[in-house]
Structures are given as C-alpha cells and as structure tokens.
Amino acid sequence: MSPQSQPLxxxxxxCAEDVAQKLERMLSEDPRGAEQYRPPRLLEAMRHGVxxxxxxxxxxxxxxxxxxxxxxxxGALRAACALECVHSYSLIHDDLPAMDDDALRRGxxxxxxxxxxxxxxxxxxxxxxxxxxxxxxEKTHYKAEVRTELVRGLAQNAGIGGxxxxxxxxxxxxxxxxxxxEIRQLEQMKTGALLRFACEAGAMLAEANAKERAAVxxxxxxxxxxxxxxxxxxxxxxxxxQLGKTAGKxxxxxxxxxxxxxxxxxxxxxxxxxxxxxxSLLAPFGSQxxxxxxxxxxxxxxxx
Amino acid sequence: MSPQSQPLxxxxxxCAEDVAQKLERMLSEDPRGAEQYRPPRLLEAMRHGVxxxxxxxxxxxxxxxxxxxxxxxxGALRAACALECVHSYSLIHDDLPAMDDDALRRGxxxxxxxxxxxxxxxxxxxxxxxxxxxxxxEKTHYKAEVRTELVRGLAQNAGIGGxxxxxxxxxxxxxxxxxxxEIRQLEQMKTGALLRFACEAGAMLAEANAKERAAVxxxxxxxxxxxxxxxxxxxxxxxxxQLGKTAGKxxxxxxxxxxxxxxxxxxxxxxxxxxxxxxSLLAPFGSQxxxxxxxxxxxxxxxx
Numbered sequence: 001m002s003p004q005s006q007p008l009x010x011x012x013x014x015c016a017e018d019v020a021q022k023l024e025r026m027l028s029e030d031p032r033g034a035e036q037y038r039p040p041r042l043l044e045a046m047r048h049g050v051x052x053x054x055x056x057x058x059x060x061x062x063x064x065x066x067x068x069x070x071x072x073x074x075g076a077l078r079a080a081c082a083l084e085c086v087h088s089y090s091l092i093h094d095d096l097p098a099m100d101d102d103a104l105r106r107g108x109x110x111x112x113x114x115x116x117x118x119x120x121x122x123x124x125x126x127x128x129x130x131x132x133x134x135x136x137x138e139k140t141h142y143k144a145e146v147r148t149e150l151v152r153g154l155a156q157n158a159g160i161g162g163x164x165x166x167x168x169x170x171x172x173x174x175x176x177x178x179x180x181x182e183i184r185q186l187e188q189m190k191t192g193a194l195l196r197f198a199c200e201a202g203a204m205l206a207e208a209n210a211k212e213r214a215a216v217x218x219x220x221x222x223x224x225x226x227x228x229x230x231x232x233x234x235x236x237x238x239x240x241x242q243l244g245k246t247a248g249k250x251x252x253x254x255x256x257x258x259x260x261x262x263x264x265x266x267x268x269x270x271x272x273x274x275x276x277x278x279x280s281l282l283a284p285f286g287s288q289x290x291x292x293x294x295x296x297x298x299x300x301x302x303x304x
Numbered sequence: 305m306s307p308q309s310q311p312l313x314x315x316x317x318x319c320a321e322d323v324a325q326k327l328e329r330m331l332s333e334d335p336r337g338a339e340q341y342r343p344p345r346l347l348e349a350m351r352h353g354v355x356x357x358x359x360x361x362x363x364x365x366x367x368x369x370x371x372x373x374x375x376x377x378x379g380a381l382r383a384a385c386a387l388e389c390v391h392s393y394s395l396i397h398d399d400l401p402a403m404d405d406d407a408l409r410r411g412x413x414x415x416x417x418x419x420x421x422x423x424x425x426x427x428x429x430x431x432x433x434x435x436x437x438x439x440x441x442e443k444t445h446y447k448a449e450v451r452t453e454l455v456r457g458l459a460q461n462a463g464i465g466g467x468x469x470x471x472x473x474x475x476x477x478x479x480x481x482x483x484x485x486e487i488r489q490l491e492q493m494k495t496g497a498l499l500r501f502a503c504e505a506g507a508m509l510a511e512a513n514a515k516e517r518a519a520v521x522x523x524x525x526x527x528x529x530x531x532x533x534x535x536x537x538x539x540x541x542x543x544x545x546q547l548g549k550t551a552g553k554x555x556x557x558x559x560x561x562x563x564x565x566x567x568x569x570x571x572x573x574x575x576x577x578x579x580x581x582x583x584s585l586l587a588p589f590g591s592q593x594x595x596x597x598x599x600x601x602x603x604x605x606x607x608x
Contacts, residue, residue, distance in 0.1 A: 036465025037489065042472040043464060093429065098421035117402035121425065122472050125397065125432065126464040132436045133459035136452040144448035148440040151455050155437035160347060160430040161340025168346040168426050185341065 008294040015063060015080075016056040022081050023050055026134070045115045045123035046130075050088040053106055058083040058198040061223065061295065065202025065216050068288045075140045076205055079150060082140075083198055085131040086158050090194075092124040094167060128158070141205060149204050157193040166190025178256055187258075191231075192224025199223065215281050219292065222278045226300045229271050232257040233264065234304070271300045312598040319367060319384075320360040326385050327354055330438070349419045349427035350434075354392040357410055362387045362502040365527065365599065369506025369520050372592045380509055382444045383454060387502055389435040390462050394498075396428040398471060432462070445509060453508050461497040470494025482560055495535075496528025503527065519585050523596065526582045530604045533575050536561040537568065538608070575604045 006014075027047050029040065059080030066076045095102040095110040096117065103113050112120035134140060135150045156162060166189030173186060199220030203213040235250045236259055250257050259267045278296040282289035310318075331351050333344065363384030370380045399406040399414040400421065407417050416424035438444060439454045460466060470493030477490060503524030507517040539554045540563055554561050563571045582600040586593035 036460065037469070037493070038464045039469045039472045039476070041476065042469060046464065089429075093425055096422075096425065098425060118400075118475050119472065121397055121400065121402060122468045125393075125429075126468045128429065128432060129459050129463035129468065133456050133463065136440070136455035136459070138452070144452045147452045148442070148448045148455075151440035151452075152437050155433050155440070156340065159433035159437065160342045160350065164426045164430045164433065165341070165343050165346060168343045168423065171422050172343070172345065189341070 008291065008298055011064075011291060012055065012057075012060055012295075012298075015060045016054070018077055019056045019059045019081055019084055020051060020053075022077055023084065026081065026130075027051070041115070042119060042122055042126060045111050045119045046127055048108075048114055049092045049111045049120075049123050050085060050127060052088065052091075052108065054084070054088075056080075056084060057227075057295075057299070058087055058194060061195065061198040061220070061292075062202045062205070064291050064295065065199045065220075066205040067202075068282075068285055068292055069203060069206035069208045069212060069216070071202075071206035073141075073205075075142075076202075078134055078137065078140045079201060079205060080198075082131040082134040082150075082154065083194065083201070085127040085134070086154065086163075087194060089124040089127040089131070090158075090163050090167070092120055092127070096120060099167070099171065131158075143207075146204055146207065150201055153197055153201060153204065157197040162189055162193035162197075166193065173256070175254065180258070180261055183256055183258060183261070187228045188221075188224065191228050192221065195224040195227055196220035215284070219278055219281050219296070222274050222281070223296060223299060226271055226274050226278075226296060229258060229267055229274075230300055230302055232259040233267055233271075234302075235259075236264065238303070275300050312595065312602055315368075315595060316359065316361075316364055316599075316602075319364045320358070322381055323360045323363045323385055323388055324355060326381055327388065330385065330434075331355070345419070346423060346426055346430060349415050349423045350431055352412075352418055353396045353415045353424075353427050354389060354431060356392065356412065358388070358392075360384075360388060361531075361599075361603070362391055362498055365499065365502040365524070365596075366506045366509070368595050368599065369503045369524075370509040371506075372586075372589055372596055373507060373510035373512045373516060373520070375506075375510035377445075377509075379444045379446075380506075382438055382441065383505060383509060384502075386435040386438040386444075386454075386458065387498065387505070389431045389438070390458065390467075391498060393428040393431040393435070394462075394467050394471070396424055396431070400424060403471070403475065435462075447511075450508055450511065454505055457501055457505060457508065461501040466493055466497035466501075470497065477560070479558065484562070484565055487560055487562060487565070491532045492525075492528065495532050496525065499528040499531055500524035519588070523582055523585050523600070526578050526585070527600060527603060530575055530578050530582075530600060533562060533571055533578075534604055534606055536563040537571055537575075538606075539563075540568065542607070579604050 027043060027050065029043060062080045062083055063076045091105060092111045094100050095105060096112055102110055104110065111123055131154065132151055135154055136147050141147050158164065166186050169186035170190055173182065196217060197220065200217045203216045232250065235248060275296055279293050282293055331347060333347060366384045366387055367380045395409065396415045398404050399409060400416055406414055408414065415427055435458065436455055439458055440451050445451050462468065470490050473490035474494055477486065500521060501524065504517065504521045507520045536554065539552060554564065579600055583597050586597055
C-alpha cells in the first residue's frame with residue numbers, strides 16, 4: 001500500500017513521529033552534533049515545550065502540500081520542523097502567567113511550571129530563533145531564493161502582523177465586547193496565519209506556479225478558519241475529558257467567539273461551506289489532493 | 305571633510321541617527337507602508353523598546369566593517385537595523401520581572417512598566433521576528449546566498465548557543481560562585497556573540513575572502529571582550545550619574561565578574577593587550593581601518 005492510499009490517521013501519525021524524531025535529533029544533548037555550547041537546562045526546557053506529543057498539523061499540511069505539488073524531499077521535513085518550533089514557542093509564551101496563565105498543556109505541566117518563568121521565556125525565544133536557522137539552512141532547500149522566501153513568510157506570519165499581533169489583540173479583547181470583524185481579525189492572525197503559511201510554504205518548497213500557489217494559500221486560509229471554528233465548537237460541545245484540556249473556557253472567560261455570536265448550527269453550516277470550497281479549490285489536482293481534502297474534513301469535524 | 309576623516313564621535317552620532325530614522329520608518333504607524341495590520345499598542349511598545357536613544361554600537365560595527373572591506377550600500381543600514389532589533393528584543397526580555405526586573409533603562413520606564421508584561425513579551429518576540437524578515441529581504445543584499453548566511457549567523461548568535469543561552473547562564477549564576485571559565489563563557493554568549501557577529505556580518509555583506517573574514521571576526525571577539533571588561537570596570541569605578549544607570553549593581557548582587565576576580569589594574573592591563581591585538585589584526589587594512597581601531601579604543605575606555 002503506497003503512503004498516499006493509507007487512511008489519513010495513519011499518515012498523520014507517521015508524520016507526527018517523523019517530526020518528533022527530527023526535532024529530537026535537532027535538540028539532542030549529544031554534543032557531537034552541536035557546534036555551539038547549549039546550556040542543558042534551557043535545552044531541556046525547549047525539549048519539554050516542543051516534544052509534547054502534539055498532532056503536528058502544521059508540519060503535515062506543509063509536507064502534504066509540497067507532495068501534492070510534486071515535491072518530495074527530506075528538506076520538507078526540516079522546514080516542517082521549523083513551523084513546529086514556531087508553534088511551540090507561541091504556546092510556551094501564551095501559557096506564561098502574564099499571558100493566559102495556563103499550568104497544564106496536553107496533561108503535562110507547562111514550561112514555566114516545570115522549569116521557571118525566565119527559562120520559559122528564553123526557551124520560547126530560542127525555539128523561535130532556531131526556526132529561522134533551520135529555514136535558512138541549505139539542507140532545507142538547495143535554492144537560497146526559496147530559503148529567503150520561507151524565512152520572510154515565516155517572519156511575517158509569526159510577528160506583529162501575524163501570531164504575536166493576534167495574541168496581543170486576544171489579550172486586549174478580554175472582558176470587553178468586540179465585533180465579529182475584530183474576532184475574525186484576531187483569530188486569523190493568532191491561529192490562521194501559521195496554518196495558512198504551512199500550506200503556502202509547501203508551495204514555496206515545490207516552487208509552484210502563481211495559480212497553484214494562490215489555490216493552496218486560499219486552501220490554507222480555509223484550514224485556519226475551519227480549525228478555529230471547530231475549536232470554538234468543541235469548547236461548548238465537549239467535556240474536558242474528551243478535549244484533554246479544560247472545556248467551557250471561552251464561556252467562563254466571557255470570551256466572544258463566532259459560536260457565541262452565531263450559535264452552534266450556523267457555525268456548523270459555515271464549516272460545511274468551507275469544506276465544499278476547499279474541495280473545489282483542490283479539484284484540479286485530482287487524486288493528488290485526496291490527503292489534503294481529507295485533512296480539511298478531519299480538521300472541521302475533529303473531536304479533540 | 306570625508307566621513308572617514310571625521311572624529312569618531314561625529315561618525316557614531318551620525319550612524320545612530322541613520323539607524324533611528326530607518327527604524328522609525330520601519331515601525332511607522334503610517335499604514336501606507338505596512339502590508340499587514342499591526343495592532344497599534346504592540347507597535348507602540350516595539351517603538352518604545354527600539355527607539356530608545358541607544359548608541360547603536362552594533363549597527364556601527366557592522367556598517368564600518370562592511371565599509372572597510374569596500375562595501376557601501378543602503379542594504380548595510382537595513383542589516384544593521386536588524387541587529388538593533390535583536391539587541392532591543394534582548395533588553396526588553398532581560399528587563400522583565402521574571403528576569404532582571406529592571407524598571408528603568410536610559411532613564412525611561414522599561415517596556416513592561418510603560419505598557420504591561422504581556423505586551424513587553426510580545427514586543428520582544430515581534431522585534432526578534434522582524435529582524436529575520438529584514439535580513440532575508442532582497443533590499444538588504446541582492447544575493448540570496450548572502451541573506452541566508454546573515455539569517456543563519458544572526459539566529460546562531462541570538463539563540464540558545466548565543467544571547468538567549470548566555471542570559472540563561474547569567475540567571476543560573478546568580479547567588480552562587482562560578483569559575484572564571486564560566487564567567488567568560490556566559491559573557492561571551494550574552495554580550496560577546498552579537499558584537500562579534502556585527503563585525504562578521506559586515507564581512508558577509510562585503511563578501512570578503514576567508515582571511516579578511518577571519519580577521520574581522522577575531523576583531524569582533526575582541527570588541528565583545530573589551531566591551532564587557534569596560535562595563536564591569538565602570539560598574540565599580542563610576543557613579544550612577546555618570547553611567548546613566550545604577551552603579552555598583554554587580555557588587556550588590558554579589559555577581560562575580562572578571563574585575564571582582566582579578567582587580568581593576570589587571571583588568572585595565574587585559575584591555576590594553578586586547579586593543580594592541582585589535583590594532584595589529586586590522587593593520588593590513590591600512591587607513592581604511594582607522595574608524596574600527598578608534599572604535600575599539602573608544603569601547604575600552606568609554607565612560608558610560
């Protein structure tokens with residue numbers, strides 16, 4: 001059975017294992033691989049933050065987008081690991097007492113609880129920084145032009161115009177009523193930007209043409225929207241045991257979401273419309289797009 | 305009078321003004337220049353952190369090293385601004401309550417005091433991220449290979465093997481006695497790495513040959529050492545008014561420095577040896593090296 005014909009969950013799991021193994025090697029304590037001295041406690045905190053049993057959705061999207069566009073190369077796994085470093089950095093910083101003040105993530109103590117606040121800040125900083133080192137490395141892509149494009153895209157989607165800006169808007173929105181436009185803006189930046197970029201970066205790796213790139217980038221935007229809507233739905237429809245994290249957090253924090261504005265049924269309808277659009281966007285790629293369209297459906301209907 | 309023949313202080317001041325003006329433009333609130341939405345409060349915090357009246361020593365070293373090696377181009381100013389973004393990010397995060405807990409910097413409230421802790425963390429994150437966007441931009445250097453080299457060098461000197469790692473060691477050393485080797489290691493990482501990289505990056509921009517590059521990189525190492533030794537000396541020999549920051553902090557914190565280990569005289573002697581080495585390293589560049597050697601002397605003998 002070729003990988004492409006395996007069930008999505010098998011493929012997702014295999015990718016998560018590849019990513020974890022690669023990150024494990026990059027953050028290995030073995031000094032033979034490291035040219036620089038890396039303080040052991042800080043390294044351990046970075047490992048705690050990034051080797052966290054995550055689903056590695058962003059790496060999967062990047063690798064599968066690149067594959068759909070004809071690019072299969074070990075460099076895609078490296079670039080995918082850079083995305084996961086940025087995702088993990090944002091979780092570590094978002095969990096800090098000054099931000100969302102979360103003590104648990106995936107049932108394990110968050111980095112500032114397992115270590116200390118200063119170490120958590122520095123572990124996040126170091127993972128963010130490492131991501132750019134990985135992206136710019138010639139082992140990621142043989143063309144320097146592609147690497148600089150990846151670096152710039154990652155920076156623009158992680159910085160003030162992307163994830164960091166979105167987190168800032170999210171904090172500022174706490175306890176006050178915000179408009180639907182504001183909710184969409186902050187969610188697009190905080191969560192949507194990196195998911196969209198995961199797909200766009202797959203097109204960069206594959207050096208896709210403008211039309212292909214526009215299609216997968218819009219597909220990435222849809223993935224970002226669907227991910228957030230599904231997350232908001234799960235918060236109101238699931239138990240904490242199902243989620244593996246505290247349910248009902250949005251309501252408790254009186255946090256406005258699209259679900260609280262429009263209700264559960266309208267949100268499910270929007271999700272269906274998004275999935276239909278995703279399928280028609282990728283239709284020109286034929287069976288090569290099967291994995292990505294299945295991923296869109298999985299994200300929209302996931303249970304945790 | 306050509307710029308090269310102007311007194312060092314005039315040149316330093318002119319460079320600091322160029323850097324501040326360029327950063328001001330990059331962080332302008334004018335939406336015409338920005339392709340992405342940037343939350344105003346976070347942008348204001350980034351401006352507060354980076355438009356701080358700093359001496360811009362790192363940008364100066366980079367621009368002057370590139371110039372000595374024959375490279376004069378607006379891209380050098382852009383790359384220099386990226387260095388200053390990384391320097392400012394590190395100051396913002398180091399000042400946080402969980403780290404050094406400083407309320408004042410250059411006589412102004414630190415970012416977490418002027419804004420709040422969450423905003424300070426995100427402003428630091430955003431400045432760090434922005435630096436990589438600037439470095440990878442084709443406006444910095446026309447060759448993508450040079451830009452990826454700059455990105456990787458910056459990441460390696462800012463991350464766990466550089467500044468973040470050094471800060472982590474510094475925090476871990478508080479209140480316990482550490483060896484001279486440990487002091488040198490942490491200072492080289494925390495302060496030395498970015499100063500050395502400023503010089504090395506000048507050679508990258510100028511596409512210098514291996515011999516030239518080795519010479520300016522060693523020069524950068526010397527600058528880093530001299531900067532730290534001078535800083536440690538000032539802490540014991542100056543008043544707070546002269547320094548523009550609290551004097552005697554190292555002694556009060558019982559922080560071991562090379563000055564506390566070897567005394568003032570031996571430290572001054574080490575500084576003199578370093579300056580002599582710097583001068584002989586750059587001797588092959590003749591009068592083209594005048595500015596850099598004057599900078600080394602200035603750093604070793606500065607009063608604040």
